[in-house]
Amino acid sequence: MDKFIIEGGYSLRGAVKISGSKNAALPIMAATLLLDKDCVLNNIPHLNDTLVMNKLVNILGGKVSFEGNTVRTANKKIKEFKAPYDLVKTMRASVYVMGALLGRFNKAEVALPGGCIIGERPINLHLMGFEKLGAKITIEHGYIKARAKKLRGADIYLDTVSVGATANILMAAVYAQGETIIRNAAQEPHIVDLSNFLNKMGAKISGQGTNTIKLTGVTSLKGGAYSVISDYIEAGTFMVAAAITNGKIELQNAPADNLEAIKDNLKDTGSEVKIKNKLIIVKGSKIPKPSKIDTAPYPGFPTDMQAQWMALMSVSSGTSIINETIWEKRFMHVPELNRMGADIATKGNTAVVKGVKGLSGAPVMVSDLRAGASLVLAGLRAKGTTEISRIYHLDRGYEKIEKKLEALGAKIRRFK
Numbered sequence: 001m002d003k004f005i006i007e008g009g010y011s012l013r014g015a016v017k018i019s020g021s022k023n024a025a026l027p028i029m030a031a032t033l034l035l036d037k038d039c040v041l042n043n044i045p046h047l048n049d050t051l052v053m054n055k056l057v058n059i060l061g062g063k064v065s066f067e068g069n070t071v072r073t074a075n076k077k078i079k080e081f082k083a084p085y086d087l088v089k090t091m092r093a094s095v096y097v098m099g100a101l102l103g104r105f106n107k108a109e110v111a112l113p114g115g116c117i118i119g120e121r122p123i124n125l126h127l128m129g130f131e132k133l134g135a136k137i138t139i140e141h142g143y144i145k146a147r148a149k150k151l152r153g154a155d156i157y158l159d160t161v162s163v164g165a166t167a168n169i170l171m172a173a174v175y176a177q178g179e180t181i182i183r184n185a186a187q188e189p190h191i192v193d194l195s196n197f198l199n200k201m202g203a204k205i206s207g208q209g210t211n212t213i214k215l216t217g218v219t220s221l222k223g224g225a226y227s228v229i230s231d232y233i234e235a236g237t238f239m240v241a242a243a244i245t246n247g248k249i250e251l252q253n254a255p256a257d258n259l260e261a262i263k264d265n266l267k268d269t270g271s272e273v274k275i276k277n278k279l280i281i282v283k284g285s286k287i288p289k290p291s292k293i294d295t296a297p298y299p300g301f302p303t304d305m306q307a308q309w310m311a312l313m314s315v316s317s318g319t320s321i322i323n324e325t326i327w328e329k330r331f332m333h334v335p336e337l338n339r340m341g342a343d344i345a346t347k348g349n350t351a352v353v354k355g356v357k358g359l360s361g362a363p364v365m366v367s368d369l370r371a372g373a374s375l376v377l378a379g380l381r382a383k384g385t386t387e388i389s390r391i392y393h394l395d396r397g398y399e400k401i402e403k404k405l406e407a408l409g410a411k412i413r414r415f416k
């Protein structure tokens, strides 16, 4: 298994180009299953997760090629309607093919995703939405089956804001007869991007980016080209990299509009943040000030930045409080950060982070994608050498992370 060795203590300086958004690319790649026409997707990040989605669409009978950051799909003929356990267990976003297959063919079968290191991750709201649209759901032998004679628009209320349920219901409802309303919908940039993609292909969706999304069913979609938005979580991670190393990084192609929460919190902790069109320039401060954050659905502070933020707060000048309100077990990075000299205690979903003067390099292990990002950030700041194992988690969601960091002056190497 590959690992990273980081020699910490260098300020990062220079420019970095932000890649396409993983969490937009995955549902959009799945949504190409709704199209019987060819489609070209640009700015798709080359990651383990997008490769898995590529493989899944191919297994279902679609024709997908993935070259550079371009995915070409020709999904006229789909012959399989079942997403196998082998793939679903490696990537939970596989569940997105369910909404797309159900929407186009009125049938879909997907292995029930199991638990996950960051929390239980139920999909009851996805299934409730499919049922409201007229599908019959059965669960047998570890697979969920959805079947419908005909899908009809419905008024659907999500009692918890869910990115996955909003995206899956959107896809299932594109061809459903009449009007569908999704209330308490997720407002994340990737939901807006999925809606914009579907609209470009001919869907009739409005209200994306608010908590009430409306769709009017259409009878056909066309093909075409679409470019996926940049990844605001990758951008946020590099912003924190500038802050934690007291460096100065210019982020190119960054989705500045989606980064308000990170920007405001970084400024409050003493970093300078300047935004000019698609450029974000972050200049760190020597010792960040402490902060209090609660993770929340967009536009709140993203749970997918919580671990990275904690790495920054571990070297702040005081005590920070971090409440994780989305996932019940998303503190797996805490014991690893403490191995590097951090002083973090957790109780339930709250972490109390007492800033320390310095971190020291140590061997640490990655438990999940964003925990991995926080350990890389801590390693960049720490004195001495940090050896990070199980970095395959990072390869799921950060494109060429070590190359980008190296170009900014980090001493990071991958060992196979």
Ligand code: EPZ
Pocket (backbone or CB within 6 Å): 023, 026, 093, 119, 120, 121, 122, 123, 124, 125, 126, 127, 160, 161, 162, 163, 164, 165, 186, 303, 304, 326, 327, 369, 370, 397
């Ligand atoms: C998406 O996961 C992201 N994944 C996650 O990013 C992210 O942490 C999460 O949204 C929250 O922003 C992708 O986009 C591929 P949810 P998702 O459904 O869709 C509860 C990363 O690091 N819930 O919005 O699975 C659930 O338990 C990953 O890139 C239900 O109760 O998350 C959670 O508390 C990790 N029933 C809350 O909603 C349901 O049916 C939000 O989950 C669905 C969810």
